[in-house]
Amino acid sequence: MEAAFSISVNKKDLGILKSIKTFFGEGNIFYNKKDNCYHFTVSSIRDLTSVIIPHFVLYPLLSQKQVDFFLFKAVVELMNAKEHLTLLGLQKIVNIKASLNKGLSKS
Secondary structure, three states, X not given: OOOOEEEEEEHHHHHHHHHHHHHXXXXXXXXXXXXXXXXXXXXXXXXXXXXXXXXHHHOOOOOOHHHHHHHHHHHHHHHHOOHHHOHHHHHHHHHHHHHOOOOOOOO
């Protein structure tokens, strides 16, 4: 199981991803021919815990993605606690994943 933070952009915006990678000092950039986009990805639990998550705690997203961030953070915390190695913990993660990218309800 792997958690990953990822930002994808059109190839014309590669410079933005390079700046983001430099800012965070972690992660990798790769090109995907299937979607014709560049992707910046951080998948190390250590880097997610010590760099990515603290940044977005200090500087919250001002969009519906903030909800996804809190769900993502919960998954990383479960993984740090080694709960992903148990059936119950894995089920918690699957349940959280099912809620990702759904946006906020109208209520």
